[in-house]
Amino acid sequence: DQQVKQNSPSLSVQEGRISILNCDYTNSMFDYFLWYKKYPAEGPTFLISISSIKDKNEDGRFTVFLNKSAKHLSLHIVPSQPGDSAVYFCAASDTDKLIFGTGTRLQVFP
């Protein structure tokens, strides 16, 4: 049973535009969420996180929004850059481990 879902396997966005990556979860007990970015042949690297007591967290070009009632979070990247092309994983903190979604491959084209 997939507790963290990323329903869009891929997304293509033009450079300079906004990229919006979505994530849904099923367990209302999750209280901390993270986004990781993964380039080919590398391990995932931490991007941004949000606690369930907040609905928004911003770090430079990256903003994560949390809608607890909908059990939905999204990552906004503005403006998108070619170097943002990677696979993005959403993760939820479950006691002492992270549960990951299946990832969304973002391609930013010129």
Next chain:
Amino acid sequence: DSGVTQTPKHLITATGQRVTLRCSPRSGDLSVYWYQQSLDQGLQFLIHYYNGEERAKGNILERFSAQQFPDLHSELNLSSLELGDSALYFCASSARSDRVTGELFFGEGSRLTVL
């Protein structure tokens, strides 16, 4: 560079064989996590060790086992290998033992191919 080292990077073996994957966590980190990423799948949690003790188990097969040694490095042992065990195996480390509210630092992974 995350500071987490995994060896080997690539491994090709045959069905029925046994392999050992090794992970050295970041300096000072006591927690080691193992994740499996199969084709088009997310990262599936396998097991978590903290300072030598097993803390949590995910959907880890009985053919798989892990341990964390006194020097904090960890090994994941995969035996009686099947074709479906072909995957990327990631190790991650963190300083904490409990709820993950900060980042986990991932190694580059070990790609296992079972033929």
